[in-house]
Amino acid sequence: MVQVIKRMEVIPVAGYDSMLLNLAGAHEPFFTRNIVVMTDSDGVIGVGEVPGGEVITRRLESCIPLVEGRPWSQCNDIVMTCAKMLSAQVTAAPAGGTETAHAQIFKKVTNVLTGVETPLLDIMAKHLEVPVAALLGDGQQRDSVRFLGYLFYVGDRTKTGMPYIHDDDDSDEWGRIRREPALTAEAIVHQAKAAQERFGFHDFKLKGGVFSGAEEMEAIRALKRSFPDARITIDPNGAWSLAESLELCRDMVGTLTYCEDPCGAEGRFSGRETMAEFHRLSGLATATNMIDTDWREMKAAIRLDSVTIPLADPHFWTMRGCVRVAQLCHDMDLTWGVHSNNHFDISLHMVAQAAAAAPGFYNACDTHYMWQDGQHLGQEPPVFRDGCLSVPRDAPGLGVEIDRAKLEAAHRLYVEHDCGTRDDAAGMQSIIPGWEYDPHRPALVR
Numbered sequence: 158m159v160q161v162i163k164r165m166e167v168i169p170v171a172g173y174d175s176m177l178l179n180l181a182g183a184h185e186p187f188f189t190r191n192i193v194v195m196t197d198s199d200g201v202i203g204v205g206e207v208p209g210g211e212v213i214t215r216r217l218e219s220c221i222p223l224v225e226g227r228p229w230s231q232c233n234d235i236v237m238t239c240a241k242m243l244s245a246q247v248t249a250a251p252a253g254g255t256e257t258a259h260a261q262i263f264k265k266v267t268n269v270l271t272g273v274e275t276p277l278l279d280i281m282a283k284h285l286e287v288p289v290a291a292l293l294g295d296g297q298q299r300d301s302v303r304f305l306g307y308l309f310y311v312g313d314r315t316k317t318g319m320p321y322i323h324d325d326d327d328s329d330e331w332g333r334i335r336r337e338p339a340l341t342a343e344a345i346v347h348q349a350k351a352a353q354e355r356f357g358f359h360d361f362k363l364k365g366g367v368f369s370g371a372e373e374m375e376a377i378r379a380l381k382r383s384f385p386d387a388r389i390t391i392d393p394n395g396a397w398s399l400a401e402s403l404e405l406c407r408d409m410v411g412t413l414t415y416c417e418d419p420c421g422a423e424g425r426f427s428g429r430e431t432m433a434e435f436h437r438l439s440g441l442a443t444a445t446n447m448i449d450t451d452w453r454e455m456k457a458a459i460r461l462d463s464v465t466i467p468l469a470d471p472h473f474w475t476m477r478g479c480v481r482v483a484q485l486c487h488d489m490d491l492t493w494g495v496h497s498n499n500h501f502d503i504s505l506h507m508v509a510q511a512a513a514a515a516p517g518f519y520n521a522c523d524t525h526y527m528w529q530d531g532q533h534l535g536q537e538p539p540v541f542r543d544g545c546l547s548v549p550r551d552a553p554g555l556g557v558e559i560d561r562a563k564l565e566a567a568h569r570l571y572v573e574h575d576c577g578t579r580d581d582a583a584g585m586q587s588i589i590p591g592w593e594y595d596p597h598r599p600a601l602v603r
């Protein structure tokens with residue numbers, strides 16, 4: 158008797174965040190996600206997590222009639238049917254907006270497909286008694302997945318009047334500092350040391366685009382002095398011009414292992430063209446989650462040699478899609494990595510399972526989880542050892558069993574604070590009235 162999906166639930170949730178700074182402003186006190194829970198006719202439960210926001214919630218809900226009543230064994234066909242329905246929805250949407258806005262809409266479609274695909278894979282893997290990684294690509298390649306410590310400048314929450322969480326964890330130095338301002342190179346090194354103590358990270362990424370590039374490079378140099386063996390990267394989200402990127406990175410080979418989205422589109426040149434020039438002239442490997450985010454962009458990026466590390470986040474490539482990228486990287490002279498946003502433990506397990514199926518060398522996976530540690534929705538907290546999460550071959554499914562009480566509490570938080578779509582500009586405007594996003598000017602250079 159083939160089990161069918163009896164119920165698909167879409168649950169918007171919120172969690173607490175620190176006042177993390179970036180080019181687009183400051184993270185607000187709450188981050189949002191959409192959780193999908195599917196239950197089959199045997200009572201087997203599968204889960205998935207994708208970015209928050211009402212558009213994604215509504216699109217996921219529109220998939221429910223195409224999922225309920227179908228056997229999980231028809232996973233491919235279910236996802237394909239949803240993809241067709243969603244692409245008709247998007248095509249029917251009113252025209253207008255910029256090309257970037259259009260790309261964002263399509264990214265939201267893959268976010269939704271990931272929300273449908275992941276719980277189905279979880280259920281399928283549980284029935285087959287294998288980890289999800291065994292169902293991806295050529296199957297499970299490793300039992301342990303490396304993550305990096307994702308460092309951020311942190312704003313002073315006390316100046317905002319916004320309900321940022323604080324004093325929530327006194328268990329160690331990381332718990333004590335992660336909600337407090339960090340606005341200097343010393344503070345960034347301190348963050349890295351505290352995070353390493355708790356999680357064991359070997360590699361680090363600094364979110365740039367906040368102070369001048371020169372100041373941020375000082376932080377990178379200070380990090381390298383403290384962690385000489387670490388692979389270190391910086392990501393200003395394309396804030397610098399090509400000339401500035403080259404100037405800033407002139408002596409950084411050996412200090413930076415790779416550079417993520419240093420520059421973007423400029424005058425007559427596309428972001429993929431400026432990144433190609435940067436890669437060639439700086440001698441640095443280049444990573445991106447901005448200019449190589451689907452197959453069409455991938456073709457253009459490969460043709461130009463713009464990107465050596467596509468950060469193939471399962472949330473916008475789907476789990477199977479991001480492993481296809483990993484296979485392509487392995488077969489060509491590229492290396493695979495993963496982008497992240499604030500997330501709960503379900504997403505962390507999704508990334509770990511995908512990375513466990515990535516063949517050959519991969520870059521330590523990005524994760525924001527250190528900012529959320531303690532807010533898991535599963536019954537057990539994820540445990541990092543030596544900067545790694547294990548993906549045991551004898552643990553069926555995604556590796557997370559949902560805790561209904563925690564899920565309900567995260568949903569209540571979403572409702573009570575009227576959370577919706579992320580707005581980093583609002584966070585920044587709470588300390589700098591009238592502040593506006595400028596893609597070419599660091600957030601605190603005004």
Ligand SMILES: O=C([O-])C(=O)C[C@H](O)[C@@H](O)C(=O)[O-]
Pocket residue numbers: 177178179364392394446496497498499
């Ligand atoms: O690599 C990236 O660009 C990111 O991690 C995107 C995120 O939205 C990051 O900028 C953040 O959390 O502020």
Ligand SMILES: [Mg+2]
Pocket residue numbers: 392394417418445446447496
């Ligand atoms: Mg990035």
